[in-house]
Amino acid sequence: MDKQNIQSESAxxxxxxxxxxxxxxxxxxxxxxxxxxxxxxxxxxxxxGKTTLFRILTTLILADSGTASVDxxxxxxxxxxxxxxVGYMPGKFSLYQDLTVEENLNFFATVFNTTIEENYxxxxxxxxxxxxxxNRRAGKLSGGMKQKLALSCALIHKPSVLFLDEPTTGVDPxxxxxxxxxxxxxxxxxxxxxxxxxxxxxxxxxxRIALIQNGQFLKIDTPKNIVNQYENKLWAVQSDNMYxxxxxxxxNELTSNCFAFGDKHHVSVSNExxxxxxxxxxxxxxxxxxxxxxxxxxxxEDCFMQLSQK
Amino acid sequence: MEKTIxxxxxxxxxxxxxxxxxxxxxxxxxxxxxxxxxxxxxxxxxxxxGKTTAMRMLCxxxxxxxxxxxxxGYDIGKQTELVKKNIGYMSQKFSLYDDLKxxxxxxxxxxxxxxxxxxxxxxxDELMRALNFESERNKLVGSLPLGFKQKLAFSxxxxHNPQVVFLDEPTGGVDPxxxxxxWELIYDATSRGITVFVTTHYMDEAEYCNRVSVMVDGxxxxxxxxxxLKNQFNANSMDEVFQQLARKAKRVDS
Numbered sequence: 261m262d263k264q265n266i267q268s269e270s271a272x273x274x275x276x277x278x279x280x281x282x283x284x285x286x287x288x289x290x291x292x293x294x295x296x297x298x299x300x301x302x303x304x305x306x307x308x309g310k311t312t313l314f315r316i317l318t319t320l321i322l323a324d325s326g327t328a329s330v331d332x333x334x335x336x337x338x339x340x341x342x343x344x345x346v347g348y349m350p351g352k353f354s355l356y357q358d359l360t361v362e363e364n365l366n367f368f369a370t371v372f373n374t375t376i377e378e379n380y381x382x383x384x385x386x387x388x389x390x391x392x393x394x395n396r397r398a399g400k401l402s403g404g405m406k407q408k409l410a411l412s413c414a415l416i417h418k419p420s421v422l423f424l425d426e427p428t429t430g431v432d433p434x435x436x437x438x439x440x441x442x443x444x445x446x447x448x449x450x451x452x453x454x455x456x457x458x459x460x461x462x463x464x465x466x467x468r469i470a471l472i473q474n475g476q477f478l479k480i481d482t483p484k485n486i487v488n489q490y491e492n493k494l495w496a497v498q499s500d501n502m503y504x505x506x507x508x509x510x511x512n513e514l515t516s517n518c519f520a521f522g523d524k525h526h527v528s529v530s531n532e533x534x535x536x537x538x539x540x541x542x543x544x545x546x547x548x549x550x551x552x553x554x555x556x557x558x559x560x561e562d563c564f565m566q567l568s569q570k
Numbered sequence: 571m572e573k574t575i576x577x578x579x580x581x582x583x584x585x586x587x588x589x590x591x592x593x594x595x596x597x598x599x600x601x602x603x604x605x606x607x608x609x610x611x612x613x614x615x616x617x618x619x620g621k622t623t624a625m626r627m628l629c630x631x632x633x634x635x636x637x638x639x640x641x642x643g644y645d646i647g648k649q650t651e652l653v654k655k656n657i658g659y660m661s662q663k664f665s666l667y668d669d670l671k672x673x674x675x676x677x678x679x680x681x682x683x684x685x686x687x688x689x690x691x692x693x694x695d696e697l698m699r700a701l702n703f704e705s706e707r708n709k710l711v712g713s714l715p716l717g718f719k720q721k722l723a724f725s726x727x728x729x730h731n732p733q734v735v736f737l738d739e740p741t742g743g744v745d746p747x748x749x750x751x752x753w754e755l756i757y758d759a760t761s762r763g764i765t766v767f768v769t770t771h772y773m774d775e776a777e778y779c780n781r782v783s784v785m786v787d788g789x790x791x792x793x794x795x796x797x798x799l800k801n802q803f804n805a806n807s808m809d810e811v812f813q814q815l816a817r818k819a820k821r822v823d824s
Contacts, residue, residue: 304745305716305717305743305744305745305746305748306716306743306744307715307716308745402617402618403617403618404617404618429742429743430617430739430742430771431617431771432615432616432617432771432816433771433773433809433812433813433816434616434812434813434816434817434819435616435617437813458742458743458744459772460746473745503757519746519747519750520750520753520778521774522773522774522775522776522777522778522807522808523777523796523797561746564745564746565746565747568745568746568747569747
């Protein structure tokens, strides 16, 4: 390290970052640190501020206030150093559509003063899957192949920190699993990864996550700790008429809230007076049949909903 | 198929051996299914399985190269304009015009579907009340949060009271609470007799459908209620069902 300061301990450090667009506060005092070699997930819906945060950290826009560093370098004063060291895959496909797969990769390698051969080992697993199509123009690739090419291009200069902005949005569940497998392999090679996603089920694949909504972090922790900090008991409830069940559960004064979760409803219960047995009796009286209630461990989505309602 | 399809008022969508070839590539390969009036039908598949092509044919936007289809009682090969008149469509990618106001978007789409001014006016008032949107009526759609926008887009897609509405990944990127409110709007629409044909990448949403089909390499590999599919594949969730089926895919997406 040619710069020694406290921040250089972390791969990414953000302190009180604020950013406004006209009257909209895109980021409101964001603080967090990402350790070297971590997969850190920024999880939240569209419009929460994820992309703004990525653009500040990759030195593409300036924050209104606050400080941030990447790989020990300040995003304002040392932006040129940062650009050499990071890989960035924006949410929108940003490669040259009228260049071929190979030409795109070559272009990015050249820009960073390197060659495909020099760092081939790093991208091999990913690039080999699209190599049969290396003479095809990037604009003619399918979504999945574009994603692999974009990741290869972001990696070709062997970055120390990789920024992936919603790499799996609109991607089917099978391809999403594959993509996360690739990230695990990159982590094993010592690359720090900051990745954003609107899919809450991907949270468990990160070492730590930040839940973001309306420009603010609701929580930063490991997925397991976030689940453990869920405040109420959570029950999964089923019956033969799920739509009526949802309304009946919401109307019940002893439940805190209730949301549909696939084939079950998740009911948050803070009141100690309510037992599974008594709720079952109540639902029975309301005419429900085949009622099943059991206590379950919350998912990250349950936690997000609880935190976002505070 | 030799025989002609009989129009049956309880079947809003009928596909028989529906096929679409691009050159030698069979994007949609001989699919057959029926959707009942008032049903929520989930149309799943991996990227490149042929969902979009099939949906475009059902909406009268692309002519099949083989097989037959009836949507809302009209032939998707020959009566495409009548098909379009009787359906609604909404996707995450295109829904409303950002630079028009809320009421202007409603008026535009109502007008396109041939609704009378008076009817548009009355139904707009009704809709604004139902969505609790009265203070947003004069705002530009572009200034609304995504969740609001998606709920409004869905309401606009069924504003002309179509027999069936096609929803292409309607909830992508939406926050978890709004995503669930969106599904409550879908339930409400079906309670009024509108049929819903929906694609999604959220597998928990597949569970909300009455029946679900899973496309793999242009073919429908499975079609049943979520409960029966889970039994059939010995799976705990629709995600597991999907993973088992989609892993069989041989083609390198479209």
